[in-house]
Amino acid sequence: MKAVVLHAPHNLMIEDRPIPMPGEGDVLVRIHRGGICGSDMHYYHHGGFGTVRIKSPMVPGHELSGIVERLGAGVSSIAVGTAVAVNPSLACGTCSFCVKGMSRHCSDMRFMGSAMRTPHIDGGFREYVVVRATQAVPVGEMAGLEEAACAEPLAVCLHAVSQAPDLRGKRVLVTGFGPIGALTFLAARHAGADAISATDIADMPLELAKKLGAEAAWNVSAADVMEEEFRDRGQFDVVFECSGSPAAMRLAIGVTKPSGTIVQVGLLPDEIKAAFNPMITKEITFRGTFRFDSEFDLAVQLISDRTIDVRPIISRTFPFERADDAFAFARDRQQAIKVMLEFA
Secondary structure, three states, X not given: OEEEEEEEOOEEEEEEOOOOOOOOOEEEEEEEEEEOOHHHHHHHHHOEEOXXXXXXXXXXXXXXXXXXXXXXXXXXXXXXXXXXXXXXXEOOOOOHHHHOOOHHHOOOOEEOOEOOOOOOEOOOOEOEEEEEHHHEEEOOOOOOHHHHOOHHHHHHHHHHHHOOOOOEOOEEEEEOOOHHHHHHHHHHHHOOEOEEEEEEOOHHHHHHHHHOOOOOEEEOOOOOOOHHHHHHHOOEEEEEEOOOOHHHHHHHHHHEEEEEEEEEOOOOOOOOOOOOHHHXXXXXXXXXXXXXXXXXXXXXXXXXXXXXXXXXXXXXXXXXHHHHHHHHHHOOOOOOOEEEEEOO
């Protein structure tokens, strides 16, 4: 089989690898689509993020869909030929976090396409992967495999929304309208938010926000464009900060109402400068959010029947042999939201 292998920043190679064989409880999946995630972008452009660095060649990619091609011994829960979304998380199931139902914090997590462990865990930007049968979640016939590859990021956003209070009747802001911001917008709407607005520093994502029904969309690269939203110490009940930008974090504090909630979805730098006293005096609840648990299966269900229609966020699909072009295109915020690689 062919695999997309990252050796160093901007050094992707298409390599021959043996097709893996499924063991007991496993399935072999023929990958059809793989979405390029923000973490993939960090590996490709910078060799990692924070203290996590690529130390040896690694196959990136964890937003995956495909067709089950072979079953390992003992697998009867799924059939050959089933279209599936691949859950990239494989928790140990035995650590204290897993036992408490918090597998996203597993002490021995194996997450596809990650350099957090040594040796690294290869991802799914290859023609075949072997996963546990429980990681291959069937997709309904209505949705295509391109949509199914959005299940992982949607699961992240569904979990983020679960960290907020009941959104029904609430006024919500999403800061940073990249793939995670756009999917958080859709997840918040599904949760019953009364009105959802968006910010970004590029015009194209904001045009998409308007098409999706945003109450307002502000380009915050210009100063004071949200001045009215600061009135009376803030106008939003809940803010989902998806950009990971310290400037967006500061804005979120300013526009959140007293007793409101900020859910920090994007990873921030380890050290940031912000005036936190308004968060204290306005009694704002600040919540972090990380990956997902049961939300993956829910994401597949919502995509399968198009209760959440992810098609508007998919900007372009490239053949995997043009992975460099795909990564370059994905960096252009005036053209790209979600970019896919095609393997079959």
